Amino acid sequence: MLKTVNIGVLGCGNVGAALVELVRQRGPEILDRTGVELRVTRVAVRSLSKERGVELDPSVVTTDAHSVVTDPDVDLVVEAIGGIEPARELIATALKGHKPVVTANKELLANVGAELYADADAAGVDLLFEAAVAGGIPIIRPLRESLVGEDVSRVVGIVNGTTNYILTKMSDEGWTYAAALAEAQSLGYAERDPTADVEGFDAGAKAAIIATIAFGAKVVAGDVYHEGISNISPTDIEFAARLGYVIKLLAIAERFADGTVAVRVHPAMVPDEHPLASVRDSFNAVFVQGDAVGDLMFYGRGAGGFPTASAVLGDVVDAAANLAKGTHATIGSFGKAALRPVDDLVSPYYVNLQVRDEPGVLAAVAGVFGAHQVSIRSMEQEGLPEDESSDAARLIFITHAAREADVRATLHELRGLDSVTSVGSVLRVIGAE
Amino acid sequence: MLKTVNIGVLGCGNVGAALVELVRQRGPEILDRTGVELRVTRVAVRSLSKERGVELDPSVVTTDAHSVVTDPDVDLVVEAIGGIEPARELIATALKGHKPVVTANKELLANVGAELYADADAAGVDLLFEAAVAGGIPIIRPLRESLVGEDVSRVVGIVNGTTNYILTKMSDEGWTYAAALAEAQSLGYAERDPTADVEGFDAGAKAAIIATIAFGAKVVAGDVYHEGISNISPTDIEFAARLGYVIKLLAIAERFADGTVAVRVHPAMVPDEHPLASVRDSFNAVFVQGDAVGDLMFYGRGAGGFPTASAVLGDVVDAAANLAKGTHATIGSFGKAALRPVDDLVSPYYVNLQVRDEPGVLAAVAGVFGAHQVSIRSMEQEGLPEDESSDAARLIFITHAAREADVRATLHELRGLDSVTSVGSVLRVIGAE
Numbered sequence: 001m002l003k004t005v006n007i008g009v010l011g012c013g014n015v016g017a018a019l020v021e022l023v024r025q026r027g028p029e030i031l032d033r034t035g036v037e038l039r040v041t042r043v044a045v046r047s048l049s050k051e052r053g054v055e056l057d058p059s060v061v062t063t064d065a066h067s068v069v070t071d072p073d074v075d076l077v078v079e080a081i082g083g084i085e086p087a088r089e090l091i092a093t094a095l096k097g098h099k100p101v102v103t104a105n106k107e108l109l110a111n112v113g114a115e116l117y118a119d120a121d122a123a124g125v126d127l128l129f130e131a132a133v134a135g136g137i138p139i140i141r142p143l144r145e146s147l148v149g150e151d152v153s154r155v156v157g158i159v160n161g162t163t164n165y166i167l168t169k170m171s172d173e174g175w176t177y178a179a180a181l182a183e184a185q186s187l188g189y190a191e192r193d194p195t196a197d198v199e200g201f202d203a204g205a206k207a208a209i210i211a212t213i214a215f216g217a218k219v220v221a222g223d224v225y226h227e228g229i230s231n232i233s234p235t236d237i238e239f240a241a242r243l244g245y246v247i248k249l250l251a252i253a254e255r256f257a258d259g260t261v262a263v264r265v266h267p268a269m270v271p272d273e274h275p276l277a278s279v280r281d282s283f284n285a286v287f288v289q290g291d292a293v294g295d296l297m298f299y300g301r302g303a304g305g306f307p308t309a310s311a312v313l314g315d316v317v318d319a320a321a322n323l324a325k326g327t328h329a330t331i332g333s334f335g336k337a338a339l340r341p342v343d344d345l346v347s348p349y350y351v352n353l354q355v356r357d358e359p360g361v362l363a364a365v366a367g368v369f370g371a372h373q374v375s376i377r378s379m380e381q382e383g384l385p386e387d388e389s390s391d392a393a394r395l396i397f398i399t400h401a402a403r404e405a406d407v408r409a410t411l412h413e414l415r416g417l418d419s420v421t422s423v424g425s426v427l428r429v430i431g432a433e
Numbered sequence: 434m435l436k437t438v439n440i441g442v443l444g445c446g447n448v449g450a451a452l453v454e455l456v457r458q459r460g461p462e463i464l465d466r467t468g469v470e471l472r473v474t475r476v477a478v479r480s481l482s483k484e485r486g487v488e489l490d491p492s493v494v495t496t497d498a499h500s501v502v503t504d505p506d507v508d509l510v511v512e513a514i515g516g517i518e519p520a521r522e523l524i525a526t527a528l529k530g531h532k533p534v535v536t537a538n539k540e541l542l543a544n545v546g547a548e549l550y551a552d553a554d555a556a557g558v559d560l561l562f563e564a565a566v567a568g569g570i571p572i573i574r575p576l577r578e579s580l581v582g583e584d585v586s587r588v589v590g591i592v593n594g595t596t597n598y599i600l601t602k603m604s605d606e607g608w609t610y611a612a613a614l615a616e617a618q619s620l621g622y623a624e625r626d627p628t629a630d631v632e633g634f635d636a637g638a639k640a641a642i643i644a645t646i647a648f649g650a651k652v653v654a655g656d657v658y659h660e661g662i663s664n665i666s667p668t669d670i671e672f673a674a675r676l677g678y679v680i681k682l683l684a685i686a687e688r689f690a691d692g693t694v695a696v697r698v699h700p701a702m703v704p705d706e707h708p709l710a711s712v713r714d715s716f717n718a719v720f721v722q723g724d725a726v727g728d729l730m731f732y733g734r735g736a737g738g739f740p741t742a743s744a745v746l747g748d749v750v751d752a753a754a755n756l757a758k759g760t761h762a763t764i765g766s767f768g769k770a771a772l773r774p775v776d777d778l779v780s781p782y783y784v785n786l787q788v789r790d791e792p793g794v795l796a797a798v799a800g801v802f803g804a805h806q807v808s809i810r811s812m813e814q815e816g817l818p819e820d821e822s823s824d825a826a827r828l829i830f831i832t833h834a835a836r837e838a839d840v841r842a843t844l845h846e847l848r849g850l851d852s853v854t855s856v857g858s859v860l861r862v863i864g865a866e
Contacts (some may be wrong), residue, residue: 004478022725028584033649034583034763130579138571138579146563146571148466149459149746216466275732278711283728291456293569293743295716296733299708301726310726313582325761330467 001408003035005320008042008074008099010065010090014305015104016043016080016313017054022306022313023423030087036320042068048088050388053305058383076319078312095119095127100328102312104131110221117331124395126328128315133206134159134284135305138314143213144287144329153216155253156430159206161282161302162190162197165230167267167279172248177232189218189282200226200265201392203251210286210403211253211263219253219263219339225342226265236425239352239396241381245269245324246277250430260340269429270348343405348377350398351407352424353414357383357393361419365395368417374409375400393423398429436468438753441507441532442526443523447738447746448564448745449476453616455739457747469753475501476662495833502527509752511745512536514790523544528560533752533761533798535745536573537564543654546645548766559747566730567592568641571747572668576646576721577762584724585647588686589863591744592639594715595623595630595641596662596699598684601713603670604679610665622715633659633682633698633704641682643719648688650770652696658775659698672785672829676813678702678858679710679719693773702783704864717799732859761820777840782809783841784832786847790816790826794852798828805843808833825854831862 007023009016015326023038031037043056044065069077069090076095078099087108088146091101096119103109109116109132120127131142134157143152158164162184166427169180184190196202204224211219229249239249248270253263270277272323279285284302289295301307322328355361362381369376377398382390399407406425414420440456444450454533456471462615464470477498495501502510502523510527511532514520524534529552542549542565553560554612563573567590571714576585591597595617598780602613614631617623629635637657649701662682673680681703686696689703702711708730712718722728734740755761788794795814802809810831840859847853 018725022582026584029584030582041526137729138575141579142571143752146574146744146747148456148750149463151459151462204579216462261563273711273713275711278706278708290738292451292746294734294740296570296730296731296739298731304683304727306725307682307727310583310723311579313725314579317581318578321763325760327758330754357542 003324004037004039005323006041006073006075007078007316008044008068008076009040009078009080009138010044010068011080011082012043012045012054012056013080015308016078017052018305018309020056020310020432021049022309026313028184030317034317034321036317036324038320039314041218042074044068050267062180065090066093069099070097074099074322076316077101078316079105079230080312082107083110084111088116091116092119094320095123095125100126100323102315102319104129104312104375105310106132106205110208112220113209114334118333121331121333126319126322126330128317128319131308131311133209134286134298134300134308135302135304137284137286137298137302138311140213142298143210147288147290147293151292152288153255153291154241154289155210155286156276157206157210157284157286158248158250158276158279159284159286159302160197160249161201161284162311164279164284165189165282166247167229167232167247167249168200170232170234171212171241172274174234177230178232179308191419197229199228199408200413202217202248203249203265207251207253207265210251211261211337215255215261215337216334217261218334218335219261223339224263224265227267229267231340233425233427236352236427243398244272245428245429246272248276248347256340259338261337261343262340264342267427269427271431274431279373297402320418343403345404346401347397347404348401348429349407350396350425350427350429351411353395354384354421354424355393355395355420356419357391360417362395363408364417364419366416369397369399369410370414372406372413374410376408436757437470437472438507438756439472439474439508440511441477441501441509441750442473442511443477443487443501443516443648444487445487445489446480446779448515449511451738452511452513453489455742459746460473463750467750467754469757471749471753475507476818477501489724499524500633501524502532503530507532508750508756510534511749513745514536517541517544517556521549524549525552528558531558533558533559533566533756535561535748537562537723537741537745539565539638539642543641546642546765547586547651552764553766557761558750559755560764561752561762562693563712563748564741564744566642566734567719567731568735568737569743570717570719570731570735571744572719572731572805575731576643577861579606580721580723580726581623583726584613584793585721585722586688587722588643588647588719589709590639590643590684590717590719591681591734592684593636593644593682593711594629594717597712597717598622598715599631600662600665600680600682603665603667606673609667619754626737629664630767632661636684636806638680640696640698642828643684644686644694644770645767647686647739648694648770649767650694651767652694652770656770656772657696657698660700661760664858665700666840666858669785669860674830677705679705679860681709683863689773692771695775695778696771697775700860702860702862719804768810771823776836778837779834780837780841781832781834781862783829784844786828787817787854787857788826788828789852790824791852795828796859797850797852798847802830802832802845803844805839805846807839808837809844
């Protein structure tokens with residue numbers, strides 16, 4: 001039985017360096033608890049001269065990542081490079097060489113995960129990726145193992161810390177989107193080009209992975225509908241609060257009774273008393289609804305070198321123990337998910353209109369909703385005294401659950417009404433279906 | 434490779450019946466995903482005539498539990514009887530017969546878990562118990578596997594739904610303890626004799642299991658210090674709210690830098706913005722603090738037939754897959770934990786005193802705190818106009834972190850002061866250390 005497991009690490013950025021440090025710190029206790037000794041014997045880096053957050057024995061460092069995955073003395077590979085190539089090719093090579101692989105690479109898994117899962121199954125070794133979704137929060141393992149017997153109907157996640165930080169600042173401090181984004185950038189939470197975070201691409205990749213694991217059906221990043229948060233205004237935040245909601249960017253994966261699946265990312269109004277409403281700052285959380293288990297939520301740090309490396313290390317220990325026992329976890333092979341079109345999804349909506357303050361407007365607007373089978377649950381009207389003409393009013397609607405296509409048709413027709421000055425934000429509402 | 438796993442179920446109450454039903458409902462998808470076919474082939478019941486929530490083929494039902502665990506055709510045993518005997522003997526017999534066992538029996542594990550873990554390790558089979566703590570919430574598996582590499586310093590749980598329901602009603606509706614308890618009893622959340630719940634015994638058993646798994650050191654129910662909630666008054670709830678806290682019954686397992694461990698259950702004031710503060714009604718949650726991963730929280734249903742059976746089923750699938758592969762999870766053997774005495778624990782405290790409203794009282798009281806090295810963080814004073822003599826006042830203190838023994842000595846001396854009419858509630862405060 002293999003008791004010492006030699007680890008080859010690809011990439012030594014935040015996550016790779018934190019992992020090397022954690023193996024050093026925690027190795028003795030892991031040996032004590034599991035009987036497996038972990039040793040980092042190879043580390044592939046892009047440049048030998050770069051300063052790193054961890055001390056590395058020069059003899060383990062190389063710039064030739066390929067030599068690490070083919071090294072017969074490396075038993076297990078950790079991929080911490082990110083991006084699709086060369087990560088995909090390196091992981092495939094390692095798996096084909098019967099080396100288990102642990103990765104935190106959401107972009108890779110959300111695009112070509114299925115082929116890598118198949119490689120792992122064919123080679124009879126583990127491909128584990130707890131850290132790819134929601135950083136340090138154990139969510140992939142609970143979905144794959146603890147909830148394997150559960151009929152999971154819906155997973156709703158706050159899986160992007162940058163946008164959650166921005167929305168928290170807008171809600172708590174009354175900041176504008178631009179001010180909150182600038183602060184997130186200065187703190188290093190957001191990139192200089194924040195598109196991947198704020199337009200929902202990052203959350204979408206995680207949603208695709210969650211859906212694949214939760215529903216056992218292949219969903220790729222391109223299948224995920226997404227809207228970002230850059231149009232959320234302080235007015236929306238303020239109205240949400242007044243109505244008892246908070247605005248969050250949600251990744252939602254649903255499976256319907258007919259077996260179809262829908263995966264999407266968009267901002268939504270979350271009721272104050274919903275567990276997701278209290279997830280603040282850069283924290284992440286994943287809310288799971290199952291038929292037998294009811295509601296579950298997993299909360300924690302979604303990013304950062306050490307939280308992410310902690311999740312990677314849990315996978316490394318698991319894969320190492322499996323290697324020692326000559327076994328591996330079965331991921332299974334996934335058929336392509338049957339996707340339900342966004343137009344057919346159903347949700348309550350928040351709609352914010354500016355209208356002329358004149359007789360008959362409400363009746364006209366309500367008539368448009370009714371003509372498209374969109375039923376109104378509540379309405380608030382207020383004058384807009386700041387408007388000098390003083391003939392402007394705001395109408396805030398919350399609808400009952402309505403089909404997306406019907407809501408779009410309603411909005412289209414409302415925009416054509418003379419009495420509607422502008423159609424402001426339109427947001428889905430969760431927790432009130 | 435064994436592909437069909439025959440399950441013997443001991444006990445067919447809420448959890449046993451829900452499990453049989455879930456295996457029936459979910460079996461085909463589990464087969465599809467894991468390649469393992471689950472069949473419930475034996476069910477031991479106390480009485481053949483009792484009405485059950487699930488239809489059972491009469492040929493599988495028996496009143497002879499022993500015949501189930503020794504049946505050579507039973508591959509895996511689920512224990513859903515509860516209590517220590519005969520559950521202990523049945524589980525030990527099953528394990529010695531090389532049958533993996535899944536149990537939700539917290540009382541058993543918190544008292545004689547270590548000997549059963551040793552039996553399982555010796556036989557080379559699984560003993561899994563996700564459902565023993567916090568019902569349907571995956572917490573044991575994340576602690577054992579995902580966080581195996583993590584230096585967990587503290588676990589704080591709301592692990593008793595009955596008391597959380599009572600405290601929620603007291604906080605939200607202003608009910609008294611007695612009224613909330615009566616409602617919990619009428620809803621079936623609380624037993625007619627509620628002692629096990631309200632005095633913290635149930636939470637204490639779960640805390641012992643959590644500590645054992647999180648710290649890898651054996652803690653038994655008798656090691657757990659506990660205080661219940663029966664003395665919590667509406668006044669305490671009201672003052673907590675005024676100061677920005679909510680009162681929760683917490684199970685706290687801590688490991689200190691010197692390797693000592695402290696495990697205790699008591700009501701505590703939790704800051705409104707802490708994730709545990711928003712865990713309401715009969716929900717449970719377990720908050721984990723790790724060195725690398727930071728703060729994690731796991732939230733969900735802590736009791737109920739189907740949520741509990743969902744967790745049991747996750748374990749059953751895991752144990753069945755391991756059986757098919759000829760492997761098992763390693764629990765490890767645990768040395769006895771070195772316990773830190775309660776007197777040496779350190780926490781901020783809330784202290785509520787009634788005093789005579791006369792000059793010099795505050796100085797006298799503050800002097801007593803100071804003499805015992807208990808430092809005061811904040812104080813509020815208010816008159817008690819409802820008192821006819823009109824010379825009474827209330828003093829509310831929040832201290833800085835102080836040693837338990839010093840706080841007890843302070844309270845003892847305060848009770849001896851002429852100017853102190855009564856010492857009301859004394860509650861620890863978390864999240865402000």
